[in-house]
Amino acid sequence: MQNVTVGYAFCGSFCTIKESLQELKKLKESGYKIKPIMSEIVYNTDTRFTNAKDLIKEVEEICENKIIHTIPEAEPIGPKNLLDIMVVSPCTGNTLSKIALGITDTPVTMSVKAHLRNNKPVLLAIASNDALGATAKNIGLLHNTKNIYFVPFRLDAPFSKNNSLVCDFSLLSKALESALKNEQIQPIIEAPVI
Numbered sequence: 693m694q695n696v697t698v699g700y701a702f703c704g705s706f707c708t709i710k711e712s713l714q715e716l717k718k719l720k721e722s723g724y725k726i727k728p729i730m731s732e733i734v735y736n737t738d739t740r741f742t743n744a745k746d747l748i749k750e751v752e753e754i755c756e757n758k759i760i761h762t763i764p765e766a767e768p769i770g771p772k773n774l775l776d777i778m779v780v781s782p783c784t785g786n787t788l789s790k791i792a793l794g795i796t797d798t799p800v801t802m803s804v805k806a807h808l809r810n811n812k813p814v815l816l817a818i819a820s821n822d823a824l825g826a827t828a829k830n831i832g833l834l835h836n837t838k839n840i841y842f843v844p845f846r847l848d849a850p851f852s853k854n855n856s857l858v859c860d861f862s863l864l865s866k867a868l869e870s871a872l873k874n875e876q877i878q879p880i881i882e883a884p885v886i
Contacts, residue, residue: 696872699775699807700755701729701800705782705819706741709734711861712781712817717754718865726755727774731787731800735761766799770806777872778807778814781843781864785820785827792830792837808839813871817843817864823857835880841871847884 700716702709720726728751738744752759760766769775780787780800787800791814796805804814816834820827823845834840843859844867860882870877 695725696723696776697725697727697774698868699727699729699769699778699803701731701778701780701803702734702751703731703780703782703784703787703800704733704737705784706734706737706739708782708819708858708861709742709747712864713750713754715781715861715864716751719868720754722865727757727760727769728752728755729760729766729799729803731798732761735759760803761799763796763799763802766802767806769803770809773810775807775810775812777812777868778804779817779864779868780804780814781817781861782819782859783816785818785822785825785830788816788818788820788834789827789830791816791840792833811839813839813841813874815841815843815864815868815871817859817861817867818845819858821853821856824855839874841867841876842880843867844877844880844882846882850884850886 790801791804796802843864845857845859848858867877
């Protein structure tokens, strides 16, 4: 996809970052230009899943771009019209809810807000233990919001974490192609993993 620039943002669902990285690589191999973005938590936190320094290095090498990781770095995305589409993968319930309510207190939420001013698509790849809890109403709000699209999602552990939804990361590229055409890939809700 020559001449298509993707903003690709990571939020703190650390257990799904590995899957998101696989999809990021596929997008890069498909020819997309990618501007990486990270929440401050992802940029600065070592976890049992990844070391922040190693993750930063890997993402910057894949994207061949420096990571946007502060609000001042994210703000010009809108005025300079830097992106064709914005992807948030993984998108936590916290970030999703902030987007739904117009809260812009992180580099990721500022990136989304700045990008939406240009009337272009945002693709959310949900990964949240609380998606069917307090976050559910915000998924509903965003599902009915212009220029917001979702990677299809499902219950990932219906008996042990009955409020948890995770997107099907393998459909991210297809969902992105649909969102670029202003279409929501269907079905949006998949059968649960049992």
